[in-house]
Amino acid sequence: MRIRDFLPADLLRGNVVFVTGGGSGINLGIARHFAALGANLAICGRTRETLEAAADELRGLGATVVAEVADVRDYDAVAAVLATSEAQLGPVDVVVCGAAGNFLCPVANLSAKGFKTVIEIDLLGSFNAAKAAFEQLKRTRGSLIFISAGQAFLPFPLQAHAGAAKAGVDNLMRNLALEWGALGIRSNSIAPGPIAETEGMRRLAVGKMRELVVQSIPLARLGTVDDIGEAAVFLASPLASFITGTVLLVDGGQTLHGSGLMTGLMMSPKAG
Ligand code: HXC
Numbered sequence: 001m002r003i004r005d006f007l008p009a010d011l012l013r014g015n016v017v018f019v020t021g022g023g024s025g026i027n028l029g030i031a032r033h034f035a036a037l038g039a040n041l042a043i044c045g046r047t048r049e050t051l052e053a054a055a056d057e058l059r060g061l062g063a064t065v066v067a068e069v070a071d072v073r074d075y076d077a078v079a080a081v082l083a084t085s086e087a088q089l090g091p092v093d094v095v096v097c098g099a100a101g102n103f104l105c106p107v108a109n110l111s112a113k114g115f116k117t118v119i120e121i122d123l124l125g126s127f128n129a130a131k132a133a134f135e136q137l138k139r140t141r142g143s144l145i146f147i148s149a150g151q152a153f154l155p156f157p158l159q160a161h162a163g164a165a166k167a168g169v170d171n172l173m174r175n176l177a178l179e180w181g182a183l184g185i186r187s188n189s190i191a192p193g194p195i196a197e198t199e200g201m202r203r204l205a206v207g208k209m210r211e212l213v214v215q216s217i218p219l220a221r222l223g224t225v226d227d228i229g230e231a232a233v234f235l236a237s238p239l240a241s242f243i244t245g246t247v248l249l250v251d252g253g254q255t256l257h258g259s260g261l262m263t264g265l266m267m268s269p270k271a272g
Helices: 025-036 048-060 075-089 112-140 160-183 199-204 209-216 225-236 259-267
Strands: 016-020 040-045 065-069 094-097 143-147 186-192 247-250
Touching: 016 025, 016 075, 016 112, 025 040, 025 048, 025 094, 025 143, 025 199, 025 225, 040 048, 040 075, 048 065, 065 075, 075 112, 094 112, 112 143, 112 160, 143 160, 143 225, 160 186, 186 225, 209 259, 225 247
Parallel strands: 016 040, 016 094, 040 065, 094 143, 143 186, 186 247
Antiparallel strands: none
16 A cells, blocks of 8 residues: 555655665655655755665656755755755745664763764754754644654663664654644654664674564564654654654554563673
8 A cells, every 4th residue: 555545646746854874774765655746856965876776766746846955954054955945945844853873882882072062963953853843833833743762661671772762753743742842843753663674683683682572562563664754754744743742652462561571671692
């Protein structure tokens, strides 16, 4: 089944969607779903080749695409992408703050720079995109979608940096729901569980760990980028017009087990 089997193919015709980190993985999956429903896309990332390949794919779905190199840690670079996008596509309707960085590392081995790097990509990067888009979102009465994670509310071992960053992202999301709600701007997070074929899974679920992770998910499968794309389209669409300030878990029920499960998995000798 494709998104067009559920929703009218012109549901988001003419909408402008900006996705940070939109060149690959979950974020490209989200961009693909918006393109399939008629939206035009602006994407940014750090690698030109990755962005160009993604842009070609999105154009193949009928979208007009702006693809610019920008590191989300650099406010001016993000603002420049949004200015180009506004000039070429019009003001932005949906901002997806998806760019993220992560690795497995115990705090005992984590340098201050390593911690700061993840906070800057995930949290500061999300702030930069939301803040730089504010004037455009005011005009469109648009919406923000942040990409969070279970680590934001459950401590997972080897993930202190990512958990702190994503907890900050969700708190920022709620603050923006409060402060910008009267302007018609909605703000929500999606917290994906383990998603197949992503950089996150390649980094976080190595060796036997992948199998153990699947066994830990109540729905007994890894998520797909399409699962997250569909959730993003829902949150941005008129179907969710009274939803703001929420974290939508799209994790197959994995976090129902609490942090004990991930602690057991991460520390398991079988996971190596
Ligand atoms: C310990 C590490 C490390 C590792 C980097 N560092 N990798 N520390 N274990 N595996 C430390 C470095 O030693 C350095 O500190 C500091 O982090 C900065 O590293 P750089 O390589 O200079 O940073 P940069 O080039 O900016 O790269 C950022 C990155 C990198 C996050 C470290 O991995 C990256 O670019 N990732 C982007 C892609 C990515 O991670 N995708 C997965 C997203 S998955 P010192 O002190 O040594 O100089 C995801 C899922 C989220 O986000 C779900 C959970 C929240």
